[in-house]
Amino acid sequence: MKKKISVIGSGFSSLAASCYLAKAGYDVTIYEKNHTIGGRARQLHKEGFTFDIGPTWYWMPDVFERFFNDFGTSSKNFYQLEKLSPAYKVYFGNNDTITIDDNLQAICNTFENIEKGSGAKLKRFIESAQSNYDIAIKDLVYRPGDSILELITPQTALKVNQFFSTITKDVKSTFKDGRLQQILEFPVLFLGAKPSNTPSFYNFMNYADFGLGTWHPVGGMYKVVEAMHQLAVSLGVKIKTNSNVEQIITNGNVAKGILVNGESIESDFVLSGADYHFTETLLPNTLRQYSEKYWKSRVFAPSSLLFYVAFDKKIDNVEHHSLFFDVPFDKHAEEIYDTKNWPEAPLFYASFPSKTDHSFAPQGKEAAIFLIPIAIDLEDTPQLREKYFDMIISRLEKITQQSVKNSIIFKESFCVNDFKEEYNSYGGNAYGLANILTQTAFLRPKIKSKKVHNLFFTGQLTVPGPGVPPSLISGKIVSEKIIKETKL
Template sequence: MNNIDVKRQRSKVAVIGSGFAGMAAASVLASKGADVTVFEKNSMTGGRARTFEHEGFTFDMGPSWYWMPDVYEKFYNLFGKTTSDFYELKKLDPGFAVIFPGDEVWDIPADFDQVCDLFEAVEPGAGSKLRKFIADGEHKYEVGMNKMVYKPGHSITEFFSLSLFRDALNIDLFTSFSKFVRQYFKDPRLLALIEFPVLFLGAMPKDTPALYSLMNFSGLKQGTFYPMGGFGQVAKAFEKIASETGVEIKTSETVGFLEVSGSAIHTLYSNGQPHSVDAVIGSADYEHIERSMLHDQYRSYPASYWESRTFAPSCLLFYLGINKKINRLRHHNLFFDESFELHAEEIYKDKKWPTKPLFYVCCPSRTDDSIAPAGCENLFVLMPIAIGLVDTEEIRNEYFEKLMNRLEHFAQEDIRSHILFKRSYAKEDFIDDYNAYKGNAYGLANTLMQTAIFKPKMKSKKIKNLFYAGQLTVPGPGVPPSIISGRIAATELLKSLNGSL
């Protein structure tokens, strides 16, 4: 990337959306000399990683798991920075806790040897098998995150080199994650622990390539981290880099239309005002950009295409400010006290509000005193749900009571009467705030037929100066993939700026 330079006359590039993909793309483009403007419809940058404050509480609205720290570090290094220039990164110990039926609690240690000991205690032989499983995941991480993931996904020819073809055969791209895991472990609790990243961010484990065991390597071997001050500090770091590289950031700017002439966009309309452009990167919702900002003949994919895709979950969220400490909670708490398989079926197959949901509680105030008043807890409660469900206040309240019943049972104390602040967030909010297709929270599921070249194309099929970035194109959902997506989109656009534009 460092060898690519734009033409001497500064090309005007518009980036739609200020999430991680958009800000990464904008910063790379600006660092190479492009005149970049980011258009953000909301009042602050960060996309799903926005924050809000209320009477001493600071709530992260979206991401809370900090895995794959090397991806962040590599991005900062592009600009002569390092992670510690922006925030203190703390490794959590335990990394997270899992709650099983009967109030059985597993604390997942930060030390990998101790994780292996835990597996061995549960299932004889599972400790040594975990070492093999994670070593395999580390190999997939090396290949996937350092080689394949930076491919733009234009064509299968990108993988025609002998080494990449050989790597593709060695990373179980065509093996089911569920089948692969069961070659190593039998105990349902171990299986749930291994499969949860796929459920929360991907698809049914049986429909997900075993390639994604690389996530287990990151979570169990690299560890789980927390940026002190909250995940909003990461969004601020990306905004700072963008500003320092010369990006102009316009918030409260809603892009309404992209005017095309001669197969290229020449004018972008935001808040009704025209802006001349040489190129555009759309890091907002891919389907929304095509449907709402372009005439039919310029769309790469019809409505039927999006209807046929398998999406990762949406979610129901509650942000809670509690006026006391809750002793039994860890920083990350996974409530797997109901059936993993049933909830997965109701997200991906039946597509209905869950009967007996799994859920996740983040209590970052256990680690960070700065995000809640003294003596208080900051809670983030998340329940994965199918996309496109009917979302009403009554349904939200019904599930709030269900989840709080189980949370209070686990905590062995009253919580509801100590709530100082409560805010819910679900499908309709994802649509209102992010124009998310059917209220999706995480983009497209990581099924085999939605991996790499099978994802929506990063380069528009109809418009030569329009590129896409973010969780609906390569490489996929999650913060690290979004960062990488922005880098790839910027690199591909820079190539075109050196060409015919």
Template sequence: MKKKVAIIGSGISGLSAASYLAKEGFEVHVFEKNSQPGGRARQFTTDNGYTFDMGPSWYWMPDIIDNFFKDFGYQASDFYSLVRLDPQFDIIFADGKLSLPDSYGDMKALFEQIEPGAGKQFERFMDSAKYKYEVGMQDFVTKPCLSWFEFLSLKIAKGALKLDLLTDYRSYVKKYFSNPMLVALMEFPVIFLGASPKDIPALYSLMNYGGYGLGTYYPLGGFYELVKAMKTVAEQQGVNFHFGHTAEKIITDGGSVTALRVNGVTMDFDAVVASADYHHTETLLDKQHRNYTEEYWEDRTFAPSCLIYYLGFTEKIPNLKHHNLFFGHDLDTHIDAIYKTKEWPEDPLFYACCPSKTDDMVAPKGHENVFLLLPLAIGIEDGEALREKYLGKMIEEMEKISGIKNLRSKIDYQRSYCVSDFTQDYNAYKGNAYGLANTLRQTAVLKPSIRNKKLDNLYYTGQLTVPGPGVPPSIISGKIVAKEINKNIPSRYEKVV
């Protein structure tokens, strides 16, 4: 008879953990409070013909994503079609813009054109980034990080200096480049990690290889195609999904979890995996069984929340690419507003995604689908008036590059999403959007543990634990937890003789 595992939440890490556990012979039940899978990677459609991905939009590290499907005898192309973007994205500055081409040779030529000698420096930077990617994604991020002894391998010891663990990312980039546009271009990928480049280890230049080196892709139909594919894989392994089901209490006896109360009903389980917000999951436990105190969470450095606008426009917007980074103001000033003063930035930087440049399915013919994202401090006020004020600021910047006046009058669909929505929909701590920042003091063993230290069959997965925020890391996180459960808990009850 199979042992039963409950998974709280159907985000990327929950889908991953569910698939791997079911493959190993467990009876797996996924409980999701919302009406569809995906967590922050959900999708919605409108009555007037738009389809919006609600969260992730950068399809990077395609090898990591494809490895998930290979583990079940598939490849990503069995479920959806990927388009490789060229240019990968535009960065718009106050005095010009850069388009990052897809070709490595063209990237090198672009760097050389902007700063003599930078082409060779780009090659050196990317060679080092490739090494970090290969070591990091194979030897670092796949570890459960329950002990520092996990990292005592000959390969890691030999490569320790080349991994630049103790160098900050900004100093590292400036060893190679001095032109401010090139520095911004190379710093951009680590913004996904939720902290200033001054506070992130140079190890994470691996992100540059995972993006620039391996290419930027888009799955036709939207990023949600990945969620649907992962759900299909899970169901084929026998996973049971329960949508509109809210986990209300984790019930324990002695040093173990015995049951989960969902929608007022108590159900017995042999193990529980929390793919929901880590802090929220701990509130489902009695205080003596929690890994961390409220003071612990207050002392963490969280990645930002954000203001998102899902917009439909009645006409095409010139000079806008699929991915666009509006860096017309000072990056450090915006970062200070997130981490120091914790207020709305006066002169914000933001990201605009326009998937209708690539995909005819996401907007009515002749219309444009635009997703705007402005990083913010967690836990701040986000009333409608503030949201509208900052929409105005972002539209103004879009008008400058498009040449269209009164662009706001062209909007025929509008929806905002901000700090309080992340709290309501995902129980996100203070409305964070991207989990914990990947600072040195919050890396590896210093992240919240994947195992409950007082209950022997409660595990945690997702962006608040190892390996960290992002879609590929979340896929890996689910696999790590499944391996730990499979190692520590037999999938079947022993026969009674």
């Protein structure tokens, strides 16, 4: 008889793990508390407009392809990918912008035109980043985080010094123009940490950016969720929405199932892709691995204040991905990670997917997503949301030299309270635990419970870390762990 696995949550890591486990012969059922699957990757549809309300960047296409290849298929059998050209645009103030093209040589030329000699420096910098990418993404991140020995290889031994320097130090010692420095520090934000706290080895994110490029699945990031859903169902995975998991049922220190909407579901194994901290609250205190003190001592990636805005006209002078760095980078980072206050002058990101994908907005109109990274657990009120929306829209108007406020058809927002309510997210975090040195690999929360037999975890609070590609990888890691330990 097949071993039964109950999976909590239907985010990328849960979907990935379920596919691998079903392929290996397990009886897999996913239980999702919300009415749609995908975890943080959901879509808002309203008045003919579409918004990805979670992830909007498609980086590391090779990781997605590796996932689908594991099942004898390809991403192109499920959705169409388009490489964005340009990849994105960065706004530093009025008439002060830098456009990042879709190929490295063009980007090097851009750097060279801004700072003499920086084109050649950038090539060398990206060569180092590619070397680290090959080591990290093709090998290290697929390891389970059981031991420090996983990180010790002939390749990493040659780069040990890169674990004791930082991205900021390397960038600022190589490039003098502050705008170029910020562009090279930006990709590290996907790891949920300050560049000044992120080891140099993580410059592999710069290769993901400049080397592999920025892509867009036609129809949005939710197309990836739909693809994984289709694959999972074809493998026999059962998915139940509106299914709130209220308890992990244990007998002694062994997981025996879950309580869902008041009903007991017997299981041989329980796998949670839900928030790690929340999952442990489903257990008796004595069976929790990590205390409240532990979680409070962690460095979390930011939360976000998000706006989904419909405009009755096309917006000028913006790209599909637009970054507004017209205020001090270091000050905003300090407010996220150190003082943990609402930022006085926030950097923000804006996505206008209808620039390249007409399915996002009716003809002649524009769909826009605005994101302000903020500290976790901040006070979240309608008044604060409105204050920050007015702030960033005014800056958008000034920098892009146009009026847009009077063209808003509607707007929706999503912030700390929503992350807590919708995803049981610790502190309302949006991305999980920051990938700093002391929270890397074997130093992250474990994928296998140390106190409860047959209980496993996956997702952005465990290995390998924040982001969509790491979540796919996390699903593979935990499934391999379960398969290995049960030896079907």
